[in-house]
Amino acid sequence: MQDLDFNLSQFGLFLNNDNIMMYFHLRSNVETLGRKIMSGDVIELPHLKDEYALDDSLVALKRFYVVQDVTRPTAGFSQTWYPHLLRAKCVPLVDSQEYKEILDADAGDGNSLRDLLSTYQKNIDINNQIIAQAEEDAPQSGYDTKSYFVIPTRENGLVDIADITSTDIDASTEQAITDASVVLRSPKKDFYVGYLTGDGVPPNGAPYDFGISFPANPATGSFYLRTDYMPNALYRYNGKLWIRYEDNVRMTMNNFGNQDVASGPFEEKAVRKTQKGTFINNTNTATIAGQVVPERQSLSKALKPKADN
């Protein structure tokens, strides 16, 4: 028995110097285990079970130690100088991959030992909440200007409206649901420009269509998002030509890969697709010479012969 204090580290609370020495009878130990106890063996101490933990499930938490070193203690030698005891230095068990099989074991009530004893899931939950807050603060790279209004202006700075002097068919005129004699045209250019402000969405909530080729007979001022371009490009028809309005350059800043969005709290969120992201989060395949090969390959193994099985 020893008095221990908690050490608060950046990874949480640890018991300081929580090392215990346990003595085993050598022959009994070998007869039980088939070998000597050794480093990495995990020991459950039933008498240290904690029935009063803050736990909604009201399950007593077991105490596990892992053997760090095993030696012959000086007290274990007989008069014939033969050793009879083993001294195991034990430290608290940590939830790591080395003890995965033990911690995955059923604790008896359907939960695994990890579920009851490890802080892993709690840490993941906290991590997810932080990501959710970060996403709330900055959902995508760049700046959101969807809620801003862009006044369509003419060359002289006046409001560009379609009125009785207009002779061409205007997209906004067609969309007008009122019989007002004057309606705003769609803006020829964005007013709120800056670093990564293009989102591929027309200003002022104007309607738009998308596809891989421009529509026939468009109305002046209509928008069209070309999805065959990367990044997607938004165009505006000025009566004669489709003029590039902006590119959809905003994207998620979450560090999500495909496995992160397959299920869980971030299911169906966007995968990070920056230039470098397309090299890492890449599940594309290519059929080359009749063989389907994944695009993403380690540089050291790319184009090396692969086993057929």
Next chain:
Amino acid sequence: MADHFYDGQLRRYITQFIRVMSNFSYKDGKGNVIQVPTRYGDMNRQVAQILNKNSENVMPSAPFISCYIKDIKFDRPRLQDPTFVSKINIRERAFDENNQEYLNEQGANYTVERIMPTPYVVTFAADIWTSNSEQKFQLFEQIASIFNPSLDLQTTSNYIDWTSLSVLELTDSGVWSSRQIPQGLEQDIDIMNMIFTAPIWITPPAKVKKLGIITKIINNVFALNNGTVVSDYQNLDAVTNFGSTPEKTVVTPGNFDLLVLDKVATLINYSFNQLDDNVDVTDPDNISSWRTLLDLYPNKFIADLSQLRLTPPVGPEIIATMSLDPNDESRMLLKFDTDTIPGNTLIDSNGLRDTDLGFDSGSGRGTVNAIVNPETFNPQSPSVGIRYIILENVNIVSEYNDPEYNGPNAWKNSDQSDPQLYANNIVEWSGTEWITVFNSTTATEITYITNIYTGVQYKWDPDQQQWSKSFEGIYDRAAWRLVL
């Protein structure tokens, strides 16, 4: 004490830093991919105990990434003018509270003033606890490859937040392992330390104000004749008369002229090729809808309250309230404030003005009973004191001195003599004869007279030598303004 404010700026930086360090994983020997949790490192002890379920038996998990701020320093090389204030004008889309969605219309408008923020360099640390070297290699390879050398670090997506963007750079001052190698007796946990720096800004609150845009700029430009430095230096007039011939530069939106006629204001498109006096307002190309101007200042125009102010060449501004013609948005209907319309010039029966000595206030009037064409109008039996502006000459002929000359019967005096009356004169019937109280051939002063038959005020312009409506007509680009 200063008023409290807190915007959680550092908190947002650390939140985004944790986001960058999140979602890394390792693959165990059986092919399972396991996400590594990432969390803030500087935890409260009470919180840590709760996370541990207040038990010694709860075990921590590894690997684990812990993020925290290691250092923060003022960044003097990035210091800029601390008094600089940036203004940005924002127009919002209208928001439908019921359906919780933005509409396609213009909503509230703001001018946001932002003062220069304070530059700092913050140093972040990420401690990576791994239980074996393979985990460490896997995590390092994933993290290190995305920093080349930096990533964007953005705390908000608010367009007006000019402090939101920074870069996070992985520096080389990290520690590969916290353990001693070889390890010796103790088996401490193994921590890899990675150090990142980010130039950040800490900003005070902004000022959010009602949208204010300069819509008319008047700039006095003082003209001076060209000269040499020496001659101007010796020329006293160069100083005392500096700016004696001022010119004015006025910048207005749209460069519209304004036609005010019959209590209706119409915007006239400005063209260098057109003569102001020769505009066909029935041609739609020459006029513009008032919406082209009013929509620049959304929600400001209020019918019958918003004002149009006209600046005549002489005298104070003339003010009228406006309302848009619902049937034609190129027509602005005006209601003039009569107090701002120029006062009539009082003229007595002797032709003296109210500013002249001997002016008879008893017979002084600023009105005429009608404007008449004497060739087609017969005053018949005029009452005493009746006044007319006549548009044509009466008895101004070469034969006037001929004894046989007999003028028009309608304009004879009581004694059957023929008065000589010039066009544009104001004439008054004295009871026995027509007398001229205003002689257009000799008048040299601007004179305002109201025709009480129509209620329209007219102005005599000695330069133009004609009567015209006193304030109606075309106002050029610099001579009118809106008060919304």
